[in-house]
Amino acid sequence: MLINPNSLWVGSINGIHAVFDPQIQVDQSRWVLLYIINQENVVAYRRISARADAKKHTSTHPQFEIYKQKYSDWLTAKSVEEIEALKHDLRRKDAAALADIARIEVMHRKHLSIDDHSYRGISEPTNAFNIRDSICFNCHSKVGSHLNLKCNACGWMICEKCGTCGCRYHIAKQSDIY
Ligand SMILES: [Zn+2]
Numbered sequence: 326m327l328i329n330p331n332s333l334w335v336g337s338i339n340g341i342h343a344v345f346d347p348q349i350q351v352d353q354s355r356w357v358l359l360y361i362i363n364q365e366n367v368v369a370y371r372r373i374s375a376r377a378d379a380k381k382h383t384s385t386h387p388q389f390e391i392y393k394q395k396y397s398d399w400l401t402a403k404s405v406e407e408i409e410a411l412k413h414d415l416r417r418k419d420a421a422a423l424a425d426i427a428r429i430e431v432m433h434r435k436h437l438s439i440d441d442h443s444y445r446g447i448s449e450p451t452n453a454f455n456i457r458d459s460i461c462f463n464c465h466s467k468v469g470s471h472l473n474l475k476c477n478a479c480g481w482m483i484c485e486k487c488g489t490c491g492c493r494y495h496i497a498k499q500s501d502i503y
């Protein structure tokens with residue numbers, strides 16, 4: 326594929342040198358494709374995490390042109406079909422995430438309906454600072470490692486295994502159900 330060198334972003338993500346090319350991305354996807362210099366290949370990276378972890382190299386960075394060239398060589402060797410296959414993979418990940426969200430929403434509604442808590446919707450994180458890890462008080466599985474969905478009523482993250490949020494925390498503790 327043809328390179329558009331002026332649109333390239335060169336920098337590091339969590340200390341790993343990478344190139345971001347807008348022309349190989351999928352609009353609205355939860356993931357971005359990042360070319361990782363050391364791997365000489367692209368990886369899918371959560372878009373909100375990439376935004377938070379990215380540090381841009383200026384054009385005076387000693388490796389700036391070298392990294393650009395490495396990416397350029399990689400892209401030039403790829404056919405349009407190969408790039409489309411990578412984009413297709415991101416779309417598939419998005420479709421899987423949507424299916425997961427639908428499944429979690431059903432469990433979450435069911436969890437709230439136990440004692441008639443109202444459902445106010447769920448939200449996906451808008452930036453990486455909303456992401457944290459925790460343990461579900463109901464089923465004790467790890468919360469927050471994957472989709473980081475939040476309950477709009479209490480602001481807690483929703484357990485992806487059982488749909489629990491914080492809305493019923495005090496009731497659950499009092500009645501010693503959990
Ligand atoms: Zn749980």
Ligand SMILES: [Zn+2]
Pocket residue numbers: 476477478479480481490491492493
């Ligand atoms: Zn809640």
